[in-house]
Amino acid sequence: MDSRRLRILESVLALFPESSPPVTRVGIELECFVDPAAGGRYGWDDHLALQERLRRGLPSLTPTVHSLGLEPGGQWELRSVALDGAEGLRAFARDARRIEQSLRDEGCRVAFQGIRPGGTTGRVISPDRRAHLLRDYLQQRSRSAAEMMADTAACQLTLDPTPWTDALELLRAVVRLRDDLERRWNPWRSGPSRREIWAQVDPERCVPPRGMSEGTWSDEACLDHVLSRPSIVAAAADGRLIPFEGSFYDAVAALPVGDDLAACFGRFMKHIYYPVKPRVMPELRLLDSREPERLAELEHLLAGLGLPGWCSGARRPAVLSTP
Structure with a gap:
């Protein structure tokens, strides 16, 4: 690795904390599909207008919902505040159900x-x-691109800032337990699964390489692999978003926009879709969207992944085990 790449890699590693307390909080992004009950479809502006009406009437009734958003494919996204423990999960489930009823x-x-x-x-x-x-x-890589963007919905979990080494260990735990996790959480449906659709679109972005998932690569080699993926989109010097298939190293060197490295890294990681997105605040991405009342079960899931803050004596035993 040349000296320039090494300096960039070390600077990205420095964005991660050297240590962190046990994870006890989680943020949830719960996606869903919203359509007119009478049939037909909403356009993009219809979704925005409906969300604006809900924002005017619901905030005081749904304190654990930080915001409502739209995914690029029109899926609604209910973003939680930081939720602490099982009671936080149950509170968000109640608030998500209130939003569902309002819709x-x-x-x-x-x-x-x-x-x-x-x-x-x-x-x-x-x-x-x-x-x-x-x-x-x-x-350019798959005819399933629109299907992936518009026809899939997830329940994504974001954790507190985590050291790079711990983020990789979480990724490996999820890969080991993935089949069991999905069997317990994602209901069986005929046709391709959300996991299959995403993997067809771009395996390099959705499936971590074996050296990373099996722990045979060094921490630095894992990060170098991630930073070497094509960027897809970068910001030009004038702030415009442009197609850019160079790596993160290339984007940082060739297209400075006055952002610090943290902003550039955050933008780059938007397009990495591993089952755990190994960013400063790791994101678990493998779970399908489920009904709000199922969210309390995430306590078991997080404990089963070995997260210390969810494995304390105050929490019930994990229900997941390595196959």
Whole structure:
């Protein structure tokens, strides 16, 4: 590795804490599909207008919901505040259910599941430039790009800042337990699963290499592999988003925009889709969206992954085991 790449790699490693207390908090991004109950479909602006109406009436009734957002494929995303322990999970489940009921009162159909019900009906893609650049890039690799972006929904978990070594260990635990985790959480449905759709689109972004997942590579080699993936999108000197298939190393060197390295790394990691996104605040990505009342079960899932803050005596024993 040349000296320039080594300096960049060391600078990215320095973004991660050297140590951290046991993880006791989790943030949830719960996605769902929202469509008119009477049939038809909402356009992008219809989704935005509906979210704005809910924001005016719900905040005081749903304190654990930090924000409502739209994914690039039009999926709704309910983002939680930092939730502490099992009681936090239950509180967010109650608030998510209130939002679901408010949507039904507005005449909407709401589906918390991994694959869009009804096929491509209701599919919509964000007019945002980043979304279009991403879709154009992924469509060169698979005809499933639009299906991945618009027809899948997840329950994603974000943890507190974590050392790089610990983020990798979490990734390895999830890879080892993946089949068991998905069997317990993701219901069986006919047709391709969300996992299969994502893997078809771009395996290099969705499936970590064996050296990383089996622990035979060094921590530095794992990070170097991640930083060597194509960027897809970068910011030009004037701030415009442009297609850019160079690596993170290239983007940092060739396209400075005045951002610090943390901002550049955060932007780059948006397009890495491993079952655990190994960023400063790791994100578990393998779970399908599920009904809000199922969220309390995440306590067992987090304990089963060996996270110390969820394995204390105050918590019930883990229900997951290595196959």
